[in-house]
Amino acid sequence: MSPVHIASEFDPAADFILWQGDCLDLLAHIPDGFVQLVVTSPPYNLGKAYERRLDLDTYLDQQRRVIEESVRVLDEHGSICWQVGNYVRNGEIIPLDIVLFPIFTSLGLHLRNRIVWHFGHGLHASKRFSGRYEVILWFTKSDQYVFNLDAVRVPQKYPRKKHFKGPKRGQLSGNPLGKNPGDVWEIPNVKANHVEKTIHPCQFPVELIERLVLALTNEGDWVLDPFIGVGTTAIAALMHGRRAIGAEIMPEYVAVARERIRLAEEGKLRIRPMERPVYDPNNRGYVPPKVVTLGGPKQPLLIKDPLSSNSSGA
Ligand SMILES: C[S@@+](CC[C@H](N)C(=O)[O-])C[C@H]1O[C@@H](n2cnc3c(N)ncnc32)[C@H](O)[C@@H]1O
Numbered sequence: 001m002s003p004v005h006i007a008s009e010f011d012p013a014a015d016f017i018l019w020q021g022d023c024l025d026l027l028a029h030i031p032d033g034f035v036q037l038v039v040t041s042p043p044y045n046l047g048k049a050y051e052r053r054l055d056l057d058t059y060l061d062q063q064r065r066v067i068e069e070s071v072r073v074l075d076e077h078g079s080i081c082w083q084v085g086n087y088v089r090n091g092e093i094i095p096l097d098i099v100l101f102p103i104f105t106s107l108g109l110h111l112r113n114r115i116v117w118h119f120g121h122g123l124h125a126s127k128r129f130s131g132r133y134e135v136i137l138w139f140t141k142s143d144q145y146v147f148n149l150d151a152v153r154v155p156q157k158y159p160r161k162k163h164f165k166g167p168k169r170g171q172l173s174g175n176p177l178g179k180n181p182g183d184v185w186e187i188p189n190v191k192a193n194h195v196e197k198t199i200h201p202c203q204f205p206v207e208l209i210e211r212l213v214l215a216l217t218n219e220g221d222w223v224l225d226p227f228i229g230v231g232t233t234a235i236a237a238l239m240h241g242r243r244a245i246g247a248e249i250m251p252e253y254v255a256v257a258r259e260r261i262r263l264a265e266e267g268k269l270r271i272r273p274m275e276r277p278v279y280d281p282n283n284r285g286y287v288p289p290k291v292v293t294l295g296g297p298k299q300p301l302l303i304k305d306p307l308s309s310n311s312s313g314a
Pocket of ligand 1: 021
């Protein structure tokens, strides 16, 4: 595959613009309406190595400035997905999607889904139930927006179920391309034994962003991640023929992002495939780790029937 053109400054001829520095400085260079999708996981104000813990109002003011700029650079038919968990203060949780929601609506955005990302592992709480989900707020800028449902359908629970009476008797009752994935997504988070794990303490899994990229953009579109970390959003975008733009303040994460792209160019970057079931005690339909191919011809989505050896392209 041809090498990925990575630019470190704003350059619309690049495949990937990777800005080392504050996202507001990058955003200032991006023209209005330039990107089709903004998808990010911002700092949660938890005092991680890359953030200074702020009082909640100051944090929300900072987020507002990034969100305002993200909306400015978003195409009229585009989407913005903000993936967040909880801010914790004196043992009390403040769900960030709840406190960020008014910022988005005050900017005229329309909420399409509040997606619950559920995962099986995390910190064990002793004074409350252990947290096992985070949220993605998906907003659009207008009522006319890209939504490629067929690109992200998942296997039907009973793929061979047929109508048993009426004019469609004997025909498949479900969509043979698969079903709508719904708004609760069961996807493992990136912990120590995950194939994608890097030095970053809270990277998101490629498959989480792949689904958003495939559903909410078309080939050639720009995908922006203002807090790009180790480049997960760029990997999801580039492997499906989109272009990526993002900022990261920590030089060591920028270096890892570049290295991941280099490995992908060499066909050596392994990711957990979207098609792999989360828990499969019989190992039926096992899907091994996948090697990333960037920007190549699109693979048909494999809809696997877990009960048979047949599978069909969709
Ligand atoms: C939750 S992490 C995102 C991780 C990313 N989703 C990934 O998979 O690698 C948030 C990232 O934002 C970066 N960051 C914090 N403030 C920033 C700013 N003002 N501009 C750009 N990046 C920033 C942090 O260093 C951190 O890597």
